[in-house]
Amino acid sequence: MKRKRTSIQSSTITNSYLPDECWECIFKFIFNNNENNNRYYFYPLNSSLRIKRKGKGTYLYKSSRLSISSTYSDIHEEIFNDDDPNNRNICRYLNSLSLVSKQLLSITNRIRFSLTIFNPTRPFLCLLFKRFTNLNSLNLTRFHGDLDALLRKISRFPSLNITSLNISNQPTVPANGLRAFSQKITTLTSLTCSHIANFNSSDLFLIAECFPLLEELYISYSECCYIYPIGYHTKYYDGYFDGVEALSLSLFKLRKVNLSSFLINNQSLLHLLDNCKLLEEVILFSCDHKITNVGIASALRDRPILRSFSFSPFNMNDNMTIPTSHFIDSLVSLKGLTCLDLQFMNISNNLFYSIARVGLPLTRFTLRHCFGHHSYAGIYCLLSKCQGFQHLDLELPFLNDQHVVQLSSFLGDLMSINLSCCVKLTKLSLYALTKNCPLLGEIKMEGIGKSTSVENSDSLAEFGVYPQLKSLYLGKNQWLSDEGIIKFASNFPNLQLLDLNRCNLLYEGICQVLRICCKIRHLNLAYCKKVKLLGMNVVVPNLEVLNLSNTKVNDKTLYVISKNCSGLLQLLLELSHNVTEEGVKHVVENCMQLREHGYLLY
Numbered sequence: 001m002k003r004k005r006t007s008i009q010s011s012t013i014t015n016s017y018l019p020d021e022c023w024e025c026i027f028k029f030i031f032n033n034n035e036n037n038n039r040y041y042f043y044p045l046n047s048s049l050r051i052k053r054k055g056k057g058t059y060l061y062k063s064s065r066l067s068i069s070s071t072y073s074d075i076h077e078e079i080f081n082d083d084d085p086n087n088r089n090i091c092r093y094l095n096s097l098s099l100v101s102k103q104l105l106s107i108t109n110r111i112r113f114s115l116t117i118f119n120p121t122r123p124f125l126c127l128l129f130k131r132f133t134n135l136n137s138l139n140l141t142r143f144h145g146d147l148d149a150l151l152r153k154i155s156r157f158p159s160l161n162i163t164s165l166n167i168s169n170q171p172t173v174p175a176n177g178l179r180a181f182s183q184k185i186t187t188l189t190s191l192t193c194s195h196i197a198n199f200n201s202s203d204l205f206l207i208a209e210c211f212p213l214l215e216e217l218y219i220s221y222s223e224c225c226y227i228y229p230i231g232y233h234t235k236y237y238d239g240y241f242d243g244v245e246a247l248s249l250s251l252f253k254l255r256k257v258n259l260s261s262f263l264i265n266n267q268s269l270l271h272l273l274d275n276c277k278l279l280e281e282v283i284l285f286s287c288d289h290k291i292t293n294v295g296i297a298s299a300l301r302d303r304p305i306l307r308s309f310s311f312s313p314f315n316m317n318d319n320m321t322i323p324t325s326h327f328i329d330s331l332v333s334l335k336g337l338t339c340l341d342l343q344f345m346n347i348s349n350n351l352f353y354s355i356a357r358v359g360l361p362l363t364r365f366t367l368r369h370c371f372g373h374h375s376y377a378g379i380y381c382l383l384s385k386c387q388g389f390q391h392l393d394l395e396l397p398f399l400n401d402q403h404v405v406q407l408s409s410f411l412g413d414l415m416s417i418n419l420s421c422c423v424k425l426t427k428l429s430l431y432a433l434t435k436n437c438p439l440l441g442e443i444k445m446e447g448i449g450k451s452t453s454v455e456n457s458d459s460l461a462e463f464g465v466y467p468q469l470k471s472l473y474l475g476k477n478q479w480l481s482d483e484g485i486i487k488f489a490s491n492f493p494n495l496q497l498l499d500l501n502r503c504n505l506l507y508e509g510i511c512q513v514l515r516i517c518c519k520i521r522h523l524n525l526a527y528c529k530k531v532k533l534l535g536m537n538v539v540v541p542n543l544e545v546l547n548l549s550n551t552k553v554n555d556k557t558l559y560v561i562s563k564n565c566s567g568l569l570q571l572l573l574e575l576s577h578n579v580t581e582e583g584v585k586h587v588v589e590n591c592m593q594l595r596e597h598g599y600l601l602y
Contacts, residue, residue: 048083053223059087081255110134114164118142122150133473137164140380151177155184164190164216173203182210189215192259196222210251215253220260220283237263244268248275260285266295266503281308285343288314293323297330308339310366322346332358341366341393349378356385363413367392376403383410391441393418404429408436416442420473425449427484434466434492444473445498467494475524476500482509489516499524501547508532513539526550526572533557540565544593550575555583564589569598576602 056151084503114137115128122145125152129135143150147167151174156161166175173193180187188211193199193352199222207217213489241264247254248268260283270292273279285289300306309331313320323331332354338361347370355362376398383389387410399422407485411417414437419425424450433440469492474480480503489495490575495517500506501524510531514520525531526549533548536555543565549572563567568591573579579602588595 004470009514043160080386082361104422111558113137114139114540116140116142117150118267119145122153125153127158129160133434134161134382136161137166138162141169147174147435148177148180152180155181158184159183161187164188164192166192168192168194168196168218170196173200173206175203175206186213189213189253192215192218192338194220194222197538199482201239201243204240205246208243208246212250213253214251216256217251218249218253218258218312220285222262223593228427235570237265241265241268245271251276252278254279256281258283260287262288264288265290266292266298269295269299270302273299273306276303278305280301280306281339282292282306283308283310285312287311287320291320293320294328296320300330303332305336306334307336308341308364309334309337310339310341311345312343313345320345323351325350328354331355332360332427334360336361338362339364342370343368345370346372347374348372349374351382352378352382355380358456359385361388362386363388364391365389368393368395370395380407383407385411388413389412390415391417395419395421397421397423399429399502400424401426401432403429405432408432411437411440413439414470415439416444418444419448420444420446422448426503427488430488431463431491434469435463435588438468441468442473443469445477446473447476449477449479463491465490466492469557470494473497474498474518475499477503478505481505482507482512485509486512489513495521496522496542497522500528501526503528504530506531509536511536512536514538518542521545523547534560535559536564538564541567543567543568544598547571547572548576549573552576552578554578555580558583559586559590566591566593570594571598571600573602 007274010307013505022249026522032202051103052444065389067236082234100141109131110133112132113134115132115135117125121128138154140147147170165181165188168436170193173196191207191214193203193207195220196203199219207214244259244264248271252427252600253575254276255278257272257279259274265288273282294551300309321344328351331351335358339360340355340360342365343366345366352374374396379396379399380403388414389411392411392414394417396419401424402511404419404425405428411433414433417433417437417440419429422445424443430443430445433443472488472492472495474485474488480500482505485500485503485506486509489512493516496519498513498517498520499522500510504527506528507530508523510525511533514523514536518540519542520540522545523543524545524547526547528551531548531553532552533553544567545563546568553573553576555578561571566588571587571591571594573584584600584602587600591598
């Protein structure tokens with residue numbers, strides 16, 4: 001027996017004949033399907049599984065350990081857990097790989113690039129930085145303590161090549177910490193400090209001084225300090241305007257900037273677009289009322305290489321809701337513009353005609369909550385002339401099925417589309433899109449088709465099978481029945497995400513859907529008050545996220561789910577009042593992946 005144990009140990013420490021570089025390529029190929037896979041969250045857990053949350057009767061069951069750390073002797077195996085649902089799947093794979101051999105452990109350590117720090121993580125920073133040597137991104141948004149001290153501690157590791165830092169959701173900007181950080185770590189190219197409760201004008205000068213090599217800066221939705229005596233408003237505003245000008249003079253490499261809901265005027269915006277010669281992306285949602293149509297138009301003229309522009313006015317009564325001819329002319333002068341996102345604006349067909357006339361190379365176009373005198377003629381002109389769209393988000397209530405059938409013939413490159421709240425559309429539009437758009441992988445059509453008669457149309461079998469569709473959002477469609485969703489499943493068998501929230505005519509049909517769509521990973525049935533899963537008698541091995549919030553699911557149903565969906569990582573049961581702790585225990589006992597890496601909310 002002793003000899004056998006020795007043989008096993010020797011086999012686990014033997015290196016593979018493949019070089020490390022080859023293994024890295026293999027792992028990256030497997031894991032990089034999701035652009036968020038490189039995010040990694042670490043924080044110690046309580047010894048108890050159950051954590052009482054805010055809100056009466058709401059509990060959160062979280063995993064008690066993360067076995068990836070158990071093969072690294074310097075770090076205790078119970079101090080880590082992954083709190084990101086997008087990351088749990090890759091984490092599960094890495095756990096298994098890291099246990100195979102020291103070689104694979106070393107490789108998996110090297111392909112981690114991002115770290116989110118929580119309060120209890122701080123004592124282990126030295127071990128973490130030693131283990132994950134290729135870290136280039138730090139997320140401090142969940143750290144609630146002395147952020148200045150934390151940044152000073154991080155700055156003591158000058159070997160770190162940190163290129164991205166996120167300090168959002170903090171009461172203030174940690175000026176002393178950032179200054180110490182910048183003196184030791186000079187590789188930062190991306191800084192995010194959004195949703196700061198008290199953003200001072202001096203913080204702009206600090207950023208300009210400490211991080212001149214920034215390429216991306218996000219300071220959106222921060223609250224500027226308004227505590228000034230009466231009569232000092234002009235001086236107060238000038239401090240922020242001068243700060244933006246200082247940024248424009250210092251950040252000569254700036255490519256992307258988000259100043260949504262930030263204090264800015266025409267002159268400071270002009271400075272920014274005029275001085276930052278490499279600027280390609282500008283985001284100005286909830287734009288300050290001190291910016292005018294003329295100001296934006298003049299600024300856009302000064303940055304002809306702009307590739308992405310996103311804008312919405314300060315409020316619906318703002319004069320900025322109506323794009324002037326000067327504004328539109330400046331917009332279409334951006335010959336390299338590939339992304340345009342306009343929200344809460346008074347749009348006319350003139351905008352569509354102007355874009356079509358010059359043939360802008362748009363690949364992403366968003367119109368949300370817009371109003372005004374625009375019509376099908378305008379959108380038809382735009383889509384027929386500019387046929388390179390890959391992503392469309394069009395909240396256009398006038399669209400009907402015939403319109404979508406005609407427009408889909410121009411959308412051969414389309415990869416995702418959102419037509420939610422287009423109340424004249426029915427499922428016929430859905431089939432027209434999948435038939436005519438061979439690359440279409442995601443469709444959002446929530447809140448469409450008021451009439452229930454759409455379910456009584458001819459059989460949909462003639463539409464065939466469309467395996468390219470991976471994500472389908474059909475929430476808030478009160479007409480959708482069991483028969484309809486089963487037909488959809490037959491036509492789209494490769495679905496990985498299905499969102500049916502607030503579809504109140506669904507009963508047992510979802511069980512048949514799970515038999516057909518065996519690749520489904522994310523299923524949202526929240527607020528489906530009549531849905532029944534007790535008859536589920538099929539194993540659903542790939543299902544990882546299941547939302548049953550505010551449904552009538554009970555303990556017996558949970559037992560059936562736990563037996564057939566053992567791969568669950570996230571189960572949401574908020575406001576499901578028929579569930580008791582006994583049912584939750586069944587899930588925790590039978591779903592090993594949820595128990596070890598996921599969480600259950602009820």
